[in-house]
Amino acid sequence: xxxxxxxxxxxxxxxxxxxxxxxxxxxxxxxxxxxxxxxxxxxxxxxxxxxxxxxxxxxxxxxxxxxxxxxxxxxxxxxxxxxxxxxxxxxxxxxxxxxxxxxxxxxxxxxxxxxx
Amino acid sequence: xxxxxxxxxxxxxxxxxxxxxxxxxxxxxxxxxxxxxxxxxxxxxxxxxxxxxxxxxxxxxxxxxxxxxxxxxxxxxxxxxxxxxxxxxxxxxxxxxxxxxxxxxxxxxxx
Numbered sequence: 001x002x003x004x005x006x007x008x009x010x011x012x013x014x015x016x017x018x019x020x021x022x023x024x025x026x027x028x029x030x031x032x033x034x035x036x037x038x039x040x041x042x043x044x045x046x047x048x049x050x051x052x053x054x055x056x057x058x059x060x061x062x063x064x065x066x067x068x069x070x071x072x073x074x075x076x077x078x079x080x081x082x083x084x085x086x087x088x089x090x091x092x093x094x095x096x097x098x099x100x101x102x103x104x105x106x107x108x109x110x111x112x113x114x115x116x
Numbered sequence: 117x118x119x120x121x122x123x124x125x126x127x128x129x130x131x132x133x134x135x136x137x138x139x140x141x142x143x144x145x146x147x148x149x150x151x152x153x154x155x156x157x158x159x160x161x162x163x164x165x166x167x168x169x170x171x172x173x174x175x176x177x178x179x180x181x182x183x184x185x186x187x188x189x190x191x192x193x194x195x196x197x198x199x200x201x202x203x204x205x206x207x208x209x210x211x212x213x214x215x216x217x218x219x220x221x222x223x224x225x226x227x
Binding site for chain 1: 120122149151156157158159160161164204206212213214215216217218219220
């Protein structure tokens, strides 16, 4: 597609509920990133995929967070047993380049998750 | 994790004025990026810097990669109302894939 597409745009979850956030990167983009942006803060790195391989998941805050990209295109970020501190905007970004990405990414518009 | 200090936190300026914001890090970065984020949207890349001392322009925007490799600044000349938004710096140490973002500078422009 023309840009990085994320769905849903907004998600309200009850505490303890599981959620799944979807990212459709730009077609042909090798690298895919997930970032978490708390209110009033800059994005913080969660995880990175090169094609279907998850090469870096050092930013995932707990084992309740899980990301996958099984066919090297669409990616899903899953959060189990959501807690209030998970409320944030989750941004997906993709890049044409492979490893050691020197360029900036193209971000999607994000999914705003509110846990109540 | 990496510490990026971005200042100022917010600015209120008159249309036509020039703007300057900067970012400093606690360690050396090999790449600096500047992004703009509008409400409800993802950040959009403005300028990318790859070499210490590099000065790059994009229209009314000019950014520099500091010589120490621990800082960068962004200037906007002759501001206009559509410059309103939040500006983020982002830096990458070494050849790692992830970028570290500052906490943003919120720019308000009065017509």
